[in-house]
Amino acid sequence: MIIDVHGHYTTAPAALDAYRGRMLARLNKPARARLALPAEAVAASLERYVAQMDARGIDLVLLSPRASGMGHEIGGEAVSRAWTEVCNDAVAAAVAAFPDRFVGVCQLPQSPGVSPAGCVEELRRCVDELGFVGFLVNPDVSGGLPPLTPSLGDQWWDPLWETAVELRVPGMIHASATRHPAFHLNGSHYIAQHYAATVEICGSDLLTSRFPELALIVPHGGGGVPTNMNRHRALHITERREPFDDAVRRLYFDTAVYDPDTLLTMIDTVGADRFLFGSEMFGTANVVDPRTGTAFDDIAPALLPRLPAAAADAVSHANALRVFPRLAAALAARSTS
Numbered sequence: 001m002i003i004d005v006h007g008h009y010t011t012a013p014a015a016l017d018a019y020r021g022r023m024l025a026r027l028n029k030p031a032r033a034r035l036a037l038p039a040e041a042v043a044a045s046l047e048r049y050v051a052q053m054d055a056r057g058i059d060l061v062l063l064s065p066r067a068s069g070m071g072h073e074i075g076g077e078a079v080s081r082a083w084t085e086v087c088n089d090a091v092a093a094a095v096a097a098f099p100d101r102f103v104g105v106c107q108l109p110q111s112p113g114v115s116p117a118g119c120v121e122e123l124r125r126c127v128d129e130l131g132f133v134g135f136l137v138n139p140d141v142s143g144g145l146p147p148l149t150p151s152l153g154d155q156w157w158d159p160l161w162e163t164a165v166e167l168r169v170p171g172m173i174h175a176s177a178t179r180h181p182a183f184h185l186n187g188s189h190y191i192a193q194h195y196a197a198t199v200e201i202c203g204s205d206l207l208t209s210r211f212p213e214l215a216l217i218v219p220h221g222g223g224g225v226p227t228n229m230n231r232h233r234a235l236h237i238t239e240r241r242e243p244f245d246d247a248v249r250r251l252y253f254d255t256a257v258y259d260p261d262t263l264l265t266m267i268d269t270v271g272a273d274r275f276l277f278g279s280e281m282f283g284t285a286n287v288v289d290p291r292t293g294t295a296f297d298d299i300a301p302a303l304l305p306r307l308p309a310a311a312a313d314a315v316s317h318a319n320a321l322r323v324f325p326r327l328a329a330a331l332a333a334r335s336t337s
C-alpha cells in the first residue's frame with residue numbers, strides 16, 4: 001500500500017481560476033461568496049490524476065490546494081479568507097468525487113502581518129466539517145517583502161499550533177508565491193523556505209518544551225538539510241543547543257526529493273520512521289528523466305525496493321497512518337459507509 005501525503009489539486013476545473021480572476025479584479029470589495037464546482041467537472045478534472053495513481057500503484061493521495069496559488073500575499077485578510085475557503089471547498093469536492101482515492105488537506109487563510117490565530121476558524125471547519133486530516137502552513141506569508149514573517153520557532157505561531165495539537169492534525173510546511181525578483185518560485189524559493197523552516201524549528205524550543213506533540217512535515221527533504229548535517233551539527237555545538245541529530249529527528253520529511261540515492265542517504269541519516277512517501281504529483285517533477293525514461297516524480301519503484309522491508313512499509317504508508325491520526329479513522333468510516 002502506498003499513501004502519498006503530498007499531492008496538490010493542480011488539475012482543478014478552469015472555473016476555479018476564473019473565479020480567482022474575478023476576485024482579483026475586485027480586491028477592494030472582497031466578497032465571501034462560495035463557488036459550487038459541478039460534480040461532473042470535478043470528476044473529469046481528476047481522471048488523469050487517478051489514472052496516474054493507478055499506473056504508479058498509489059492507493060491514496062492526501063490532496064491539498066495548489067500551493068503556489070494560495071495567494072496569501074495578495075489583498076488583505078478578507079481576500080485571503082474568501083479565496084482559502086473556495087480552494088478548500090474545491091479539495092472537498094475532489095475528495096467527494098473519489099472518496100477511496102483522496103483525503104483532504106487544507107490551506108490556511110494566512111495574511112501578511114496578521115496573527116495565525118486568524119487561521120483557527122478555517123482549520124476547524126476543514127477538520128470538523130469537511131473531514132480533512134492536515135493542513136499546509138506557509139512560512140513566508142508575504143512572499144519575501146515587508147511585513148516579514150516571524151521565524152517558525154517564534155511564539156507568534158502558537159495559536160495555530162495549539163489548535164493543531166487539539167485537533168490532532170499535522171502541518172506540512174509549504175511555501176507559496178514569492179515577490180522577490182531574485183528567486184525562482186519552485187526552484188529556489190520553495191527549497192530555500194523549506195530549508196529555513198527546518199533550521200528555525202530545530203534551533204527553537206517549538207517541538208521540545210512548547211509543543212512536543214505537534215507533528216510537522218517539511219517537504220522536499222527539508223530543503224536539503226539532511227545533506228548538510230555536519231554544518232548544522234557544528235552550529236548546534238557552537239550555539240550550545242541540543243545535538244542537531246536529536247533536533248532534526250523531531251520533524252518529518254517527505255520523499256519529494258526525487259533522487260533515490262539522495263533519499264537513501266537522508267533516510268539512513270534521519271531515520272525511516274521520519275520519512276513519508278510524497279511525490280507532489282502533477283507538480284514540478286512530472287517530467288520524464290531522459291536517463292531512465294520514467295518521470296522524475298515516479299519515485300516509488302526507484303526507492304522502495306532498495307529499502308529494507310520494514311523501512312519500505314514505514315515510508316510507503318505506516319508512517320502516514322501514524323503521523324496523520326485522523327487518516328485511519330477517515331478510511332475506516334468510508335469503508336463501512
Ligand SMILES: [Zn+2]
Nearest residue numbers: 008067174280
Ligand atoms: Zn507541494
